[in-house]
Amino acid sequence: MAIGLAAASLAGCDAGSATEVGPHGELTVRLDEFKIDPQTIVAASGDLRVTVINQGVVAHNWRVFNEPRKTAEAQQEDVVEESEDDSDRGTLVGGATTMVPRDEQVAELNLKPGRYRIFCTVGNHARLGMAGELVVKRRRS
Numbered sequence: 001m002a003i004g005l006a007a008a009s010l011a012g013c014d015a016g017s018a019t020e021v022g023p024h025g026e027l028t029v030r031l032d033e034f035k036i037d038p039q040t041i042v043a044a045s046g047d048l049r050v051t052v053i054n055q056g057v058v059a060h061n062w063r064v065f066n067e068p069r070k071t072a073e074a075q076q077e078d079v080v081e082e083s084e085d086d087s088d089r090g091t092l093v094g095g096a097t098t099m100v101p102r103d104e105q106v107a108e109l110n111l112k113p114g115r116y117r118i119f120c121t122v123g124n125h126a127r128l129g130m131a132g133e134l135v136v137k138r139r140r141s
């Protein structure tokens with residue numbers, strides 16, 4: 001079915017590992033210089049509880065934005081040119097605020113089906129690799 005194919009193609013992507021969130025909607029995300037693990041998350045709609053751990057040596061955050069109207073290519077250019085400007089990333093829908101090293105935070109999200117973009121918005125971290133994707137599919141009842 002379509003959802004399975006989408007998840008499979010993401011999993012096969014070289015950009016990063018895709019992790020499918022289990023039925024309880026819980027997930028752990030690890031931040032480091034300069035990566036987000038997992039980089040691509042596939043979840044069902046509704047409640048998602050994400051434990052975010054900063055394993056790096058500098059401050060990081062994990063912020064979820066709805067998909068901006070622009071194309072991915074245009075978005076990438078904007079990230080490079082205006083790394084401080086969150087407005088071009090879409091609308092912030094939640095996530096973990098900036099954490100010092102070794103800190104952790106639980107982010108409670110409630111998401112509708114769709115594609116969301118994830119960034120660490122500290123400095124130029126997104127450009128250095130701290131960017132990812134969250135794919136939310138309709139929960140099967």
Ligand SMILES: [Cu+2]
Pocket residue numbers: 059060061120121122125130
């Ligand atoms: Cu960061």
